[in-house]
Amino acid sequence: MGSTNSTLLKIPNVEVLMQETGFSPAHIIRLHDRFKALDKEGRGHLCPQDFGAIKELAMNPIGDRIIGAFFSPGKETVDFDTFVKILAHFRPVDKDRPKELNSPEPINSRSNKLRFAFQLYDQDKDGKISRDELLQVLRAMLGMQVTEEQLESVADRTIQEADLDRDDAISFEEFRKSLEKINIDNLMSIRFLR
Amino acid sequence: MELKMFILVLGLLVGSGSPDIGPNQGKCSDSLDPGPQDQGNHTLTPQSKKNFPVLSFGYDHVRLPFEISLWVLLASLMKLGFHMMPRLSSIVPESCLLIVVGLLVGGLMKLVAEVPPVLESKIFFLYLLPPIILDAGYFMPIRQFTENLGTILMFAVVGTLWNAFFVGGLLYGVCQFEGHRLVNVDLLSCLLFGSIISAVDPVAVLAVFEEIHINELLHILVFGESLLNDAVTVVLYHLFEEFSSVGTITVMDVFLGVVCFLVVSLGGIVVGAIYGLLAAFTSRFTSHTRVIEPLFVFVYSYMAYLSAEVFHLSGIMALIACGAVTRPYVEANISHKSHTTIKYFLKMWSSVSDTLIFIFLGVSTVAGPHEWNWIFVVATLILCLVARVLGVVGLTFVINKFRIVKLTSKDQFIIAYGGLRGAIAFSLVYLLNTDHFPKRNMFLTAIITVIFFTVFVQGMTIRPLVDLLAVKKKQETKRSINEEIHTQFLDHLLTGIEGICGHYGHHHWKDKLNRFNKKYVKKCLIAGERSKEPQLIAFYHKMEMKQAIELVESGGGSKLPSAVPSTVSMQNIQPKKSPQDRALPQLSKAREDEIRKILRTNLQKTRQRLRSYNRHTLIADPYEDGWNEILIKRKRMMELEKKISQMNNYLTVPAPAPDSPTIARARLASDPQAWGLKSLTESIPTIKVDLASPQSPESFNMVDEIGKKGSQSKASEEEDGLTMKVPSMTKPRKDKTANEDDDKEPQQRLMRCLSDPGPAGEEDEEDEPFLH
Numbered sequence: 016m017g018s019t020n021s022t023l024l025k026i027p028n029v030e031v032l033m034q035e036t037g038f039s040p041a042h043i044i045r046l047h048d049r050f051k052a053l054d055k056e057g058r059g060h061l062c063p064q065d066f067g068a069i070k071e072l073a074m075n076p077i078g079d080r081i082i083g084a085f086f087s088p089g090k091e092t093v094d095f096d097t098f099v100k101i102l103a104h105f106r107p108v109d110k111d112r113p114k115e116l117n118s119p120e121p122i123n124s125r126s127n128k129l130r131f132a133f134q135l136y137d138q139d140k141d142g143k144i145s146r147d148e149l150l151q152v153l154r155a156m157l158g159m160q161v162t163e164e165q166l167e168s169v170a171d172r173t174i175q176e177a178d179l180d181r182d183d184a185i186s187f188e189e190f191r192k193s194l195e196k197i198n199i200d201n202l203m204s205i206r207f208l209r
Numbered sequence: 210m211e212l213k214m215f216i217l218v219l220g221l222l223v224g225s226g227s228p229d230i231g232p233n234q235g236k237c238s239d240s241l242d243p244g245p246q247d248q249g250n251h252t253l254t255p256q257s258k259k260n261f262p263v264l265s266f267g268y269d270h271v272r273l274p275f276e277i278s279l280w281v282l283l284a285s286l287m288k289l290g291f292h293m294m295p296r297l298s299s300i301v302p303e304s305c306l307l308i309v310v311g312l313l314v315g316g317l318m319k320l321v322a323e324v325p326p327v328l329e330s331k332i333f334f335l336y337l338l339p340p341i342i343l344d345a346g347y348f349m350p351i352r353q354f355t356e357n358l359g360t361i362l363m364f365a366v367v368g369t370l371w372n373a374f375f376v377g378g379l380l381y382g383v384c385q386f387e388g389h390r391l392v393n394v395d396l397l398s399c400l401l402f403g404s405i406i407s408a409v410d411p412v413a414v415l416a417v418f419e420e421i422h423i424n425e426l427l428h429i430l431v432f433g434e435s436l437l438n439d440a441v442t443v444v445l446y447h448l449f450e451e452f453s454s455v456g457t458i459t460v461m462d463v464f465l466g467v468v469c470f471l472v473v474s475l476g477g478i479v480v481g482a483i484y485g486l487l488a489a490f491t492s493r494f495t496s497h498t499r500v501i502e503p504l505f506v507f508v509y510s511y512m513a514y515l516s517a518e519v520f521h522l523s524g525i526m527a528l529i530a531c532g533a534v535t536r537p538y539v540e541a542n543i544s545h546k547s548h549t550t551i552k553y554f555l556k557m558w559s560s561v562s563d564t565l566i567f568i569f570l571g572v573s574t575v576a577g578p579h580e581w582n583w584i585f586v587v588a589t590l591i592l593c594l595v596a597r598v599l600g601v602v603g604l605t606f607v608i609n610k611f612r613i614v615k616l617t618s619k620d621q622f623i624i625a626y627g628g629l630r631g632a633i634a635f636s637l638v639y640l641l642n643t644d645h646f647p648k649r650n651m652f653l654t655a656i657i658t659v660i661f662f663t664v665f666v667q668g669m670t671i672r673p674l675v676d677l678l679a680v681k682k683k684q685e686t687k688r689s690i691n692e693e694i695h696t697q698f699l700d701h702l703l704t705g706i707e708g709i710c711g712h713y714g715h716h717h718w719k720d721k722l723n724r725f726n727k728k729y730v731k732k733c734l735i736a737g738e739r740s741k742e743p744q745l746i747a748f749y750h751k752m753e754m755k756q757a758i759e760l761v762e763s764g765g766g767s768k769l770p771s772a773v774p775s776t777v778s779m780q781n782i783q784p785k786k787s788p789q790d791r792a793l794p795q796l797s798k799a800r801e802d803e804i805r806k807i808l809r810t811n812l813q814k815t816r817q818r819l820r821s822y823n824r825h826t827l828i829a830d831p832y833e834d835g836w837n838e839i840l841i842k843r844k845r846m847m848e849l850e851k852k853i854s855q856m857n858n859y860l861t862v863p864a865p866a867p868d869s870p871t872i873a874r875a876r877l878a879s880d881p882q883a884w885g886l887k888s889l890t891e892s893i894p895t896i897k898v899d900l901a902s903p904q905s906p907e908s909f910n911m912v913d914e915i916g917k918k919g920s921q922s923k924a925s926e927e928e929d930g931l932t933m934k935v936p937s938m939t940k941p942r943k944d945k946t947a948n949e950d951d952d953k954e955p956q957q958r959l960m961r962c963l964s965d966p967g968p969a970g971e972e973d974e975e976d977e978p979f980l981h
């Protein structure tokens with residue numbers, strides 16, 4: 016227990032971090048270890064190359080988007096705080112938490128999870144998923160196996176279905192509505208991070 | 210009418226005596242035969258020549274098939290009859306009614322002093338059970354099953370073991386305690402009895418749960434449990450049966466039992482998977498002999514079952530594995546019609562089997578040798594219920610620690626309550642050897658009582674209880690393409706995040722499996738181009754095809770199906786500007802024929818030449834080859850619409866006409882997951898020239914209204930200049946209320962249609978001309 020305490024002390028703002036994200040000390044330590052493992056040069060922060068070294072992300076069709084999500088616009092590095100906060104999105108939802116009226120919504124709430132996913136689609140951050148952005152995602156996921164025409168048809172169809180205010184783009188509300196039947200808590204949670 | 214038919218059939222059945230399904234029939238007819246022949250020989254020679262018999266009666270010759278057909282006919286007529294009495298079938302589940310019918314038939318036969326047939330185990334396991342299990346396995350929702358696999362396995366394995374030992378052990382205690390008649394029931398017999406009776410029965414669960422439309426999670430949990438506990442039951446049964454002859458068990462035997470369990474279950478799955486892959490591989494080459502495609506699926510699956518049974522592996526698990534493995538590959542290879550055939554044949558066979566099983570259960574109750582022992586039977590019943598409840602509660606407590614979506618106490622109650630016992634238990638007891646198990650008849654009686662109790666009491670009350678507890682029902686979800694895309698996206702996302710965390714979880718392995726599947730397996734098993742088609746595109750194709758069918762079928766020419774590249778008609782309509790409201794009725798009359806002609810010529814291009822009927826070829830499926838063109842045309846259509854709406858020159862008209870029955874049937878043409886449109890037709894800015902076709906008088910009236918309103922709003926719009934206001938925004942809103950009722954009605958019809966596994970038959974839509 017001594018080593019864990021000392022590790023905890025080494026991490027700055029540990030208390031605040033744990034409160035904001037809801038992670039337990041054991042998790043914070045585990046994530047810290049992982050952070051250090053990824054940060055091969057020991058600089059205390061991660062850069063895109065560190066993420067790129069992860070094999071699974073390289074094979075992932077949306078790997079680069081995921082990496083991009085960690086880096087806030089303008090910043091070139093990710094420190095431990097940001098790392099943990101982003102991963103906190105994927106914690107399973109605590110159903111038993113009492114609802115405090117004045118506290119901000121927990122990071123891993125359903126709508127925050129959806130917002131995170133939405134931001135991955137919406138690369139130019141204008142609050143809407145335009146047809147082109149959707150096409151890019153489809154192209155990334157479906158790769159070379161499909162003709163451009165088919166991709167466009169699929170994209171058109173998708174927008175038609177979800178787009179309620181007919182602006183030819185999917186806003187966050189429409190995004191949320193189209194997924195209301197799916198159990199997001201289940202789909203966007205990693206058990207490991209409970 | 211049904212009553213008369215019923216009586217007639219009953220009379221035939223009873224009159225024909227006990228069918229050959231009973232064990233001794235063969236010997237009787239054999240012994241009878243030589244008799245008259247001998248007499249004939251003696252008396253023939255001295256007599257004069259008999260007259261040539263014009264009409265003779267040779268019943269024995271067709272006895273067996275005739276009686277089997279009569280039973281099947283009876284089962285089917287019963288099913289028909291129940292659905293004609295909706296009030297009755299909404300209170301009492303079908304299985305109960307069928308058992309009652311069986312009781313009646315058995316009683317009638319006994320009255321006529323015939324021996325009623327008993328549900329012979331061989332017939333049950335070899336002929337009646339496989340179709341039901343194959344149907345379940347083929348249409349198993351794989352995603353939910355694998356998501357909940359841990360829970361299901363816990364319930365199936367640990368739960369059944371707990372039940373078996375609890376019931377068996379305590380029954381032994383009761384027997385010892387009560388003394389006198391029961392003292393010679395030894396521990397092994399009790400344990401064997403416990404293991405037989407503790408297994409939840411898939412047939413009964415399916416029969417009852419299908420009618421209550423409970424939410425998918427609970428359905429898959431109870432149903433999955435009932436399927437997977439077969440392995441446990443098989444092992445325990447054989448274990449105890451073996452050792453009852455020997456008399457004692459050692460630790461070594463227990464260890465071997467565990468190993469046996471692993472072998473039985475995994476072996477069954479492997480056998481099933483091998484046959485499944487063989488079936489998929491075979492289906493790759495069937496493009497020229499489409500007629501026999503369904504046969505491969507059926508025969509391979511049945512062989513998987515039989516092969517597993519040869520080695521005493523779990524046949525049920527083999528069948529499930531075969532169906533689940535076969536499906537994705539076979540469906541990519543076979544034609545649309547074969548797919549429909551497979552679906553309907555499976556549903557038909559499983560339905561008939563299911564009906565026959567319950568009827569025979571009733572008949573066997575009347576027939577079978579009974580030995581009633583109050584204490585034993587009541588103790589069995591109570592112990593079963595208690596064991597089930599305790600087991601479910603205890604296991605859920607443990608399982609909830611590992612689940613993301615926890616099981617609430619309502620869920621637990623339904624799971625416990627849904628643990629129905631059925632015909633498998635009965636057949637297993639019937640198979641017991643009377644020498645080793647002197648108390649077999651008592652077991653039989655007890656099992657029948659428990660089965661009756663669970664099916665009647667629990668089956669009848671589960672529906673009101675579900676309503677009372679407000680358990681979530683199955684959502685009639687039609688998956689939209691949005692959900693598909695986003696689900697895949699999120700899968701990728703989570704796999705990536707797991708990679709970042711360094712945690713090789715659920716998603717990681719699923720992703721690896723998918724990759725392997727795509728890279729190697731699909732190439733082998735799927736013919737030609739389809740092997741590279743991603744799942745998303747396949748889904749999209751299905752949706753588009755369905756929509757094309759619907760738009761075309763909804764009243765012939767009343768709506769321009771988007772398949773028409775209506776460049777011609779659009780150009781003609783364009784110049785007409787303001788007097789649209791008045792021009793509309795005229796336009797419709799004049800246009801209708803022209804548009805019909807355009808449709809006919811364009812759509813016929815996509816149809817294949819009709820070949821003459823030949824047993825070995827089927828008429829080629831127009832959808833399979835021509836729909837790419839439909840897609841392209843549709844896209845062009847939509848672009849044209851956009852252009853036109855920009856010029857404020859639209860002929861729009863309200864939401865589509867209410868669905869005709871053909872559309873409801875068209876929707877059924879999809880697979881049971883009912884991937885469909887999500888009220889799509891209202892929101893697409895398609896140009897619909899609503900013509901005065903006889904099928905949509907309402908829309909015609911609306912056209913008038915719109916026309917009048919159109920001229921008013923037209924003025925205001927023209928003031929605003931060219932705004933790209935898509936027409937269907939404001940107008941259909943007003944008549945959405947009128948249309949909502951219409952929309953609800955086909956929805957209801959659709960739901961009823963969807964809940965029924967299959968109507969009597971579906972017309973051959975592809976072969977009729979597209980326009981009526």
